[in-house]
Amino acid sequence: MFEVKDHKVLISGLDKIVDNKTILFNDGDNDILYTGTNKYGNRLLCAIMFEDDDEGFFRFMHILISDYQYKDFLNKRITLRKILEENESLFLIDRKYNGEERVNLISFDEIPEDFRPLNDSYCPDFIDDPSFNYVISLKGRQSDLHLATPYDVNDVNTRFSQFFESATNFFNDLDFDRTVYIEAFKAGSFRIEFKIVVNESGQASLFHLEKQRINDFINSYIEYVFNDLPQEPEDVFKHEVVQSNLFKSLEAQLESLYDAKEAKPKAGVEQKLIDSINYAVTRIKDIPFNSSFERIELLNQSKKGEDIQLGIMDKSFIPSVERKLPISEQKPPKKETTDESPMEYSILVYSFNTNTGNGAAFVQLEEERFEKVSLHVKGLTNYQSSIYTNSMDKGSTVKVKGKAKRVNDRIKNITIEN
Amino acid sequence: MSLSFESLNNDTSCNCLDGAYPDDQSSFALKTNKPLLRDVDFSSKWDKGERPETDDCKVICSKKGVSLSLLNTDNVNEVNSIYQKLFPIAPKYKPYITTIKLAATSGLVKHTPSRNNAYHFDFYKSDSFEISQIKLIETKNL
Numbered sequence: 001m002f003e004v005k006d007h008k009v010l011i012s013g014l015d016k017i018v019d020n021k022t023i024l025f026n027d028g029d030n031d032i033l034y035t036g037t038n039k040y041g042n043r044l045l046c047a048i049m050f051e052d053d054d055e056g057f058f059r060f061m062h063i064l065i066s067d068y069q070y071k072d073f074l075n076k077r078i079t080l081r082k083i084l085e086e087n088e089s090l091f092l093i094d095r096k097y098n099g100e101e102r103v104n105l106i107s108f109d110e111i112p113e114d115f116r117p118l119n120d121s122y123c124p125d126f127i128d129d130p131s132f133n134y135v136i137s138l139k140g141r142q143s144d145l146h147l148a149t150p151y152d153v154n155d156v157n158t159r160f161s162q163f164f165e166s167a168t169n170f171f172n173d174l175d176f177d178r179t180v181y182i183e184a185f186k187a188g189s190f191r192i193e194f195k196i197v198v199n200e201s202g203q204a205s206l207f208h209l210e211k212q213r214i215n216d217f218i219n220s221y222i223e224y225v226f227n228d229l230p231q232e233p234e235d236v237f238k239h240e241v242v243q244s245n246l247f248k249s250l251e252a253q254l255e256s257l258y259d260a261k262e263a264k265p266k267a268g269v270e271q272k273l274i275d276s277i278n279y280a281v282t283r284i285k286d287i288p289f290n291s292s293f294e295r296i297e298l299l300n301q302s303k304k305g306e307d308i309q310l311g312i313m314d315k316s317f318i319p320s321v322e323r324k325l326p327i328s329e330q331k332p333p334k335k336e337t338t339d340e341s342p343m344e345y346s347i348l349v350y351s352f353n354t355n356t357g358n359g360a361a362f363v364q365l366e367e368e369r370f371e372k373v374s375l376h377v378k379g380l381t382n383y384q385s386s387i388y389t390n391s392m393d394k395g396s397t398v399k400v401k402g403k404a405k406r407v408n409d410r411i412k413n414i415t416i417e418n
Numbered sequence: 419m420s421l422s423f424e425s426l427n428n429d430t431s432c433n434c435l436d437g438a439y440p441d442d443q444s445s446f447a448l449k450t451n452k453p454l455l456r457d458v459d460f461s462s463k464w465d466k467g468e469r470p471e472t473d474d475c476k477v478i479c480s481k482k483g484v485s486l487s488l489l490n491t492d493n494v495n496e497v498n499s500i501y502q503k504l505f506p507i508a509p510k511y512k513p514y515i516t517t518i519k520l521a522a523t524s525g526l527v528k529h530t531p532s533r534n535n536a537y538h539f540d541f542y543k544s545d546s547f548e549i550s551q552i553k554l555i556e557t558k559n560l
Contacts, residue, residue, distance in 0.1 A: 025504065025507075025534065026532075026534070027449065027485070027501070027504060027535075028485035028487075028532065028535060029463065029485045030511075032504050032507060032508060032511070033504075048511050049510060049511065050511050051451060051511060051512065053451055053456075053458040080507055097466040097468065099467075099468070114509065114510065115509070115510050116509075117506060117507055117508070118507075119506075120506045121506040122506070124504060124507070125503070129533065
């Protein structure tokens with residue numbers, strides 16, 4: 001126990017968590033490390049200092065911190081001690097066993113050395129209980145006044161929906177199906193909530209186990225993209241095999257998911273992951289940081305409803321990663337051509353709608369080379385007993401005359417006018 | 419021998435003893451403020467006057483129990499590391515780890531693992547609990 005001179009707390013409620021409380025570590029008895037926001041929306045990082053069981057109270061430190069300090073603390077890039085040294089002041093909260101509190105605003109210098117967090121006071125590894133609910137929180141500028149233009153909000157909505165879809169495209173390889181939903185806006189808040197709904201046919205017991213691991217992987221993936229990738233060397237993905245331990249750790253997580261399903265992506269897990277990150281970052285690379293907001297905080301909601309920060313994106317993010325990914329490479333423009341007059345094609349129909357005349361078929365390019373194409377048949381009075389249904393029923397090729405549309409020299413569809 | 423738990427049960431309808439059992443053979447770790455055992459080390463949050471805002475029995479029973487961690491030859495380093503990783507954050511918060519054995523008359527334990535500590539137990543004192551029944555094996559600085 002130590003005594004400090006009383007100071008006035010100038011603004012009431014600045015020290016008190018009223019929203020978004022997240023317990024980062026509880027030792028079974030007490031909350032050791034926790035965070036949340038005060039009634040002004042400022043983030044507080046809080047840690048226990050000691051328990052005086054003679055006088056019957058606990059002493060806590062509540063420190064006002066920026067989102068960036070919080071991100072660096074969670075990622076073990078800054079210690080609690082360093083934050084205190086940088087911020088210089090903190091709230092000292094004495095909480096009696098009966099709940100009464102006494103608050104004092106003090107400078108870090110007033111804390112005796114042996115009560116200060118140590119030089120290695122990094123955030124301990126804590127295990128949260130993640131869910132498939134993600135939050136994008138717009139921060140800074142007009143968004144702090146709960147204002148943003150509809151265009152900006154819709155733009156962020158769309159781009160992050162695509163980001164989550166790209167980040168989870170490996171689900172298809174694992175026989176999972178997933179849909180990304182945006183949940184309804186909450187009044188007065190610039191939190192956009194996304195829910196990833198995952199389904200799998202059969203093997204329910206395995207499904208539960210893997211869902212947890214998939215959830216952990218997606219969170220690690222987002223943390224890697226927003227926290228680690230900006231720190232990686234520029235040639236991180238340019239070696240034959242990626243050397244980065246951070247990337248390899250993420251790759252191992254993904255590989256174990258594939259192993260559980262006894263599956264492997266065609267291009268290998270490493271390339272799958274690089275492609276996925278590339279596509280995901282491409283989706284959000286043009287987000288405009290403008291008058292509506294200056295940064296975006298990405299959060300995962302734990303099953304208890306607590307927000308766990310996964311990363312922060314601001315205008316420095318894309319420049320810090322784009323040279324490491326092939327996102328800046330320009331794709332050549334698509335070359336589209338259509339037959340000027342009907343040409344003869346051999347097709348094997350495998351799907352046909354007898355009401356619309358639309359379907360799908362394999363088109364024979366060489367003796368044993370087929371490609372999937374869309375089929376549009378027009379002008380028949382009866383599609384039900386046609387050469388198309390016959391081809392489908394018998395599994396045999398038929399010769400047709402139609403106009404093929406090609407994209408980059410590949411046939412995409414054939415339209416047949418009768 | 420049947421233990422009574424009137425003081426544990428008299429102000430709650432929760433059955434905290436469901437799943438609890440006597441264990442006077444195992445060693446348990448207890449975090450303490452001083453390098454000696456005192457009655458206050460066995461005061462639960464409930465004993466200290468804390469009342470949760472919820473009527474969830476899981477929460478209430480956790481407040482009524484005293485936190486211990488099961489120690490055995492295989493996990494001693496792991497349990498120590500759980501406590502040690504908090505030490506740099508709060509070097510004056512319960513800086514001692516004390517190894518004890520409970521007595522058959524002192525109460526019951528219940529395994530209440532958390533994601534941070536798989537060896538966490540709640541200890542529910544019986545009405546006949548006395549600190550002199552507890553066998554102190556070792557006290558170490560964290």
